[in-house]
Amino acid sequence: MEINSSACTLALILFFVILSYLAIAADDDKLGASFIFGDSLVDAGNNNYLQTLSKANIPPNGIDFKPSGGNPTGRYTNGRTIGDIVGEELGIPNHAVPFLAPNSTGEAIIYGVNYASGGGGIMNATGRIFVNRIGMDIQVDYFNITRKQFDQLMGPSKARDYIMKKSIFSITIGANDFLNNYLLPVLSIGERISESPDGFINDMITHLRDQVTRLYKLDARKFVIGNVGPIGCIPYQKTINQLSENECVGLANKLAGQYNGRLKDLLTELNDNLPGATFVYANVYDLVLELITNYDKYGFSTATRACCGNGGQFAGIIPCGPTSSLCQDRDKHVFWDPYHPSDAANLLIAKQLLDGDTKYISPVNLRQLRDL
Template sequence: MEEATITLAALSTSLLLLFLASLETIRAAEAPQVPAFFVFGDSLVDSGNNKFLQSLSQANHSHNGIDFQGSVATGRFCNGLTVTDVVAQELGLPLAPPYLDPSTNGTAILKGVNYASGGAGVLDETGLYFLQRLPLGKQIEYYGNTRSQIIGLLGQKAAYQMLSKSIFCFVIGSNDYLNNYVAPVTATPLMYTPQQFQDAYKLDARKFIIAGAGPIGCIPYQLTVNFQRNSTCAPQPNELVLNFNKALRQTVFDLNGQFPDAKFVYVNTYDTVTTVIKNPGKYGFANSDTACCGAGGPYRGLISCIPSVSVCSNRTEHFFWDPYHTSEAANYVLGKGILEGDQSVVEPINVRQLARL
C-alpha cells in the first residue's frame, strides 16, 4: 500500500511537471519573437498616417477596412490587414500604430511604430500631386524622434538592446515609378537607398527587411490604362521595376558586407506576386487581375475604392483589393512567404530566422 502511495505521488509529480512544461511552451509560443516591429513605406503598408495629413491619398473611408476588426476604415488601403500587419501578428506583436496618431506616444511606441505614408517614395519629390505625404527621409527622421522617446522611457542601454533586436521593414519604391511615371525614370532612387538604410543603422537598427518592388505592370490600373488584353501585364513598367530590384538586391548584399553586426534580408516581391497572379487557383484566388473595389474598364482599374463604387462579395477570392493594392487575403499569402519562404522568396534568410538572430 505504501509502495502504491509512493507511485501515485510520483505520477502526480510527473503530471504536474508535464503540465508546467506545457504552460511554458504555451507562454513561449505567445511571447513576441522580437521586441518591436517598425514599418517604413508607402500606401501598401500605411496604417493610417495619411489620415493626419492634408493629402489627396486617403483611405479613411468605406469600403476600406470592411474586413478589419469592427469594419473600421483605419486609413489602410485595404479591406483588412496589410502585409506588415500580418508579419507583426505572426511575430506575436500588436499592429504597429501610425506615428502621426496623437495617441502614439508613451508605452504605445515600445512594440513598434508605423511611419508609412500613401503616395510616398524614396525620392522627396515623388507624389507631389498628392500634396502632403511622408517621403522616406522624413520617415527615418521621425523614427529618430521615436528612438529618443524610447531612450527616455527605458534608458540608453536598455533602449539600444531593445532596438538592436527589433525588426525594421521597408516597403517603398513603387511610387518612384508609378507617380514619377511621365518623367525619365532611371536608377536615381538607388543613389538614395543605401544612405537611407545607413541612416537607420546609425539609429541602432540592426535587423532589416527590404522589400523589392512588385510587378506594377500587372496591377488593375496599369492593365486598364495600357489597354492590356487577356490580363497580360504591361511590359514597360515591369522592366523598370526589374532593373530597380536587381540593383536593390545587390545593395542589400553589399550592406550585409559593410555592416557585419547587422542583417539585411531582401524580399523578392516581384517573383512572388507574379507567381500568384499566374497561378491564382493554387493560392485560393478566383481572380488575380481585377480590383474588388474599383470601377472603370474590364479590370475596374480607373477609379479607386471610394464609397460610391461597388465592392465584390467574394473578397477572399480577389488578389487585388483596389486598382493599386492587394487584398487582405493576398497579404496573408505574401506575409507567409516573407516569414517562412525559401531563398527564392526572401534571402539570405527568412524573417523567422531573422527574428531568432
C-alpha cells in the same frame, strides 16, 4: 512525520508562479518592436492626419479589418497589410501604431511604430501629385524622434539592446517612384528627357543607401527590404493601357526588374559593410507575379479585376470609395482596389516571407531573422 498541507499548497503555488514567470520571460525574449517604413502597401493610417489626395479612411476600405469592427483605419485594403500579418505571426501583441496618430506616445510605441505613407517614395519628389505624403527621408527623421522616446521609456542601455537585438525594421518602398514619378507624364516628362532609366534607378539606390545607413546609425540591425512588385500588372496599369487579361505593361515591369537587380546588389553590399546588421531581401516581385499567374491554384477567381473600384474593363481607374462597385467574394480577388492586394493575397505573401525559402526571402526568412 506529519506534512503541513497548507505549506504544500503554498509551495505548489509558488512553483507554478515561477514557471509562469519563466514562460512569460522566455516569450518576452522573442518579442520586440516592428518598425514599418514604406508606402500605401503598408500605411496603417498616417495619411489620415495629412491634407492629402491619397487617403483610405473611407468605406469600404477596412471592411474585413477585425480590430476596427470593419470600419476604415487608413489601410489601403479590405483587411490587414502585410506588415500587420507579419507582426501578428511573430508574436507582437499589437499592430504598430501610426507615427502621426495622437496615441503614438509612451507605452503605445513599445511594440512598434508605422511610418509608412500612401504616395511616399525613396525620392522626395515622388507622389507630389497627391499634394502631401511622407517620403522615406522624412520617415527616417520620424524614427529619430521615436529613438529618443525609447531612451526615455527604457533608459539608453536597455533601449539600445531592445532595438538592436529584438526589433525588426521593414521597408516596402519604390513602386511610387515609378508609378507616381518617373512614369507619370504630367510630372516627370522633363526628368524622363534629362534622365535615363539607369540614371533614375541609380539615384533611387543612392538615396536608399543613405536612408538605410541613417537607420543603422540609430541602432537598427535587423532589416527586411521588399523589392518592387510587378507594377505593370496592377488593375490600374492594365485598364489605362487597355490590355487584355493576360497582358502586363512591359516598361513598368522592366523598370521594376532593373531596380530589383540593383537593390539585391545593394543589400549584399550593406551586409558586407555594416557590421552586425542583417539585410533580408524580400522578393515581392516573384511572389505577386506567382499569385497573378496561377491565381486559381491559390483559390482566387481573378487576378486582374479590382474588387473595389470603378472604370474600365478591370474597375481599375477610380480608387476604392463609397460609390465604387464592390465584389461580394473579397477573398477571391488578388487585388482589393486598382493598386493594392486584398487581405487574402497579403496573407499568402506574408506567409512566404515568414517561412518561405530563399526563392522568395533571403538569406533568411522573417521567423529566422526574429530569432537571430
